[in-house]
Amino acid sequence: MAKETFSVKKIFKDGLLDQNPIFVQLLGMCSTLAVSTTVINGIGMGLSVTFVLVLSNLFISLLRNYIPSKIRIASYIVIIAGFVTVVDMILQAYVPSLAESLGLFIPLIVVNCIILARAESFASKHEPLPSVLDGLAMGAGFTAALVVISALRELVGSGTLFGIKVTPAGFSPAVLVISPVGGFLILGALIALVQWLQSRRKKED
Amino acid sequence: MANIFLLAITALLIENFVFVKFYGICPFLGVSQKTETAVGMGLAVTFTMTIASALTWPLYYFVLKPLQIEYLETIAFILLIACLVQLIEMFLQKAIPSLYSALGIYLPLITTNCAVLGVALLNVQNDYNFIESVVYGFAAGLGFLLAIFLLSLVRERFEFAKIPKPFQGVPIALIAGGLLALAFSGLRLSF
Numbered sequence A: 001m002a003k004e005t006f007s008v009k010k011i012f013k014d015g016l017l018d019q020n021p022i023f024v025q026l027l028g029m030c031s032t033l034a035v036s037t038t039v040i041n042g043i044g045m046g047l048s049v050t051f052v053l054v055l056s057n058l059f060i061s062l063l064r065n066y067i068p069s070k071i072r073i074a075s076y077i078v079i080i081a082g083f084v085t086v087v088d089m090i091l092q093a094y095v096p097s098l099a100e101s102l103g104l105f106i107p108l109i110v111v112n113c114i115i116l117a118r119a120e121s122f123a124s125k126h127e128p129l130p131s132v133l134d135g136l137a138m139g140a141g142f143t144a145a146l147v148v149i150s151a152l153r154e155l156v157g158s159g160t161l162f163g164i165k166v167t168p169a170g171f172s173p174a175v176l177v178i179s180p181v182g183g184f185l186i187l188g189a190l191i192a193l194v195q196w197l198q199s200r201r202k203k204e205d
Numbered sequence B: 001m002a003n004i005f006l007l008a009i010t011a012l013l014i015e016n017f018v019f020v021k022f023y024g025i026c027p028f029l030g031v032s033q034k035t036e037t038a039v040g041m042g043l044a045v046t047f048t049m050t051i052a053s054a055l056t057w058p059l060y061y062f063v064l065k066p067l068q069i070e071y072l073e074t075i076a077f078i079l080l081i082a083c084l085v086q087l088i089e090m091f092l093q094k095a096i097p098s099l100y101s102a103l104g105i106y107l108p109l110i111t112t113n114c115a116v117l118g119v120a121l122l123n124v125q126n127d128y129n130f131i132e133s134v135v136y137g138f139a140a141g142l143g144f145l146l147a148i149f150l151l152s153l154v155r156e157r158f159e160f161a162k163i164p165k166p167f168q169g170v171p172i173a174l175i176a177g178g179l180l181a182l183a184f185s186g187l188r189l190s191f
Helices: A008-018 A029-035 A037-063 A069-094 A095-107 A107-111 A112-125 A127-156 A181-205 B004-016 B025-030 B035-062 B069-095 B097-104 B112-123 B130-158 B170-190
Strands: none
Touching: A008 B025, A029 A095, A029 A107, A029 A181, A029 B025, A037 A069, A037 A095, A037 A107, A037 A112, A037 A127, A037 B004, A037 B170, A069 A095, A069 A107, A069 A112, A069 B035, A069 B069, A095 B112, A107 A112, A107 B069, A107 B112, A112 A127, A112 B170, A127 A181, A127 B170, A181 B130, B004 B170, B025 B170, B035 B069, B035 B097, B035 B112, B035 B130, B069 B097, B069 B112, B097 B130, B130 B170
C-alpha cells in the first residue's frame, strides 16, 4: 500500500478549531452538559475521552482491513467499550473522588458520538499514525471546549476556579448557571457565538 | 405498590432523564424539528428502554454476577442493546413497514442514545429488582418522550419566528430546552 500523506497541522487545526467536536460538530452534548459544572470535572472528562479516542482509533485503524463492513459498528462499539472499562477502573482506583463526581458519565463514554464518529469517518479509512494523531487532536478539541464551558460555569455559578475562590468577597454566585438550566443556556449561547464568528469569517473570505 | 408509583413519577417528572440527568441529549436536539418524528423517536426509545431494562436485569444477576465478571457490565450491556435495536429494526421492517419507514434512519441511532445504556446501568447501581427495573425503564422512556415532544412543539413555532442568524438551529433549541428545564426544576423543588 502506498504511504499515506497527511498534514499534522491540518489534523490538529481540524480537531481544535475547524471541526471542534463540541462547538462545530455538536457531538457529545450529554456529557458536555452534565460534567461542565467544575473545571476539574471538565478536564477529567476531556482526558478520559481523549484516552479512549486515541486507543480506539489506533486499534480500529489496525484492524480496519479485517473487520467485515456489515458488523463494523458493533465491532467498533466492543473495542470502544473495552477501553472505556479500562478508564473506568483506572479512575476508580487512583482518583475515586473524580470517578464519583463524573458518575455514570464515564461508562457512558461508550455511547459518546464523538468516538464512534471518528472511528467511522477517520480511523476506518486511514493508517494507524494519522488515526492516533486524529484521536489526540479531537480529544484536545473536546477537552479545550469542555474547559472553556466549565470555567465559565464554575466562575459565574460558584465563584471559584479549580475549587479555589477567585472572586471578590462581595460577589454572589449565580447558582442557576451550574444547574441543568444554566448548562443548556450557556452552551446555546456559546454555540451561537461560534456560528456568528464563522459567518463573519465567511464574509471576509 | 406506592413505591413503584413514586419511582415512576420520579423518573418521569422530578428527575426527568433529559432535563435533569442529561441523558439522550443528542436525539433530543437532533430529531425534534417535527412533532411527528419526535414522537416516533420518543416511542421507539421508550420501547427500547423498557425491553433493555427487562433484558439487562437477568443478564446482570444470572450471568455476570455468578461468574463474578460484573466489571464487564458496560461491554455486555451495550452489546445486548445493539443486538436488541437490530432485532427491533428487523421486526418493524416485517411487521409495521409504515412505522419502519417513518423512523428509518433514527432506529440505529437508538443504540448510541445514552439514555438506553444509562437506564440499564442505573438499574444495577440502584439495586432495583426486576419489576422496579422495568417500571423505571418505562417511566424514564416516557420522560424522554415527554421532553422531546415538548421541545418539538416549541421548535415547530420557530419556523414562523424571526430568530437572529447565529442562534438558528441548535443554539435556539438549547435555549428552549433550558427554559423547559427551568419548568422541570420547579417541579423538583415543589416535591
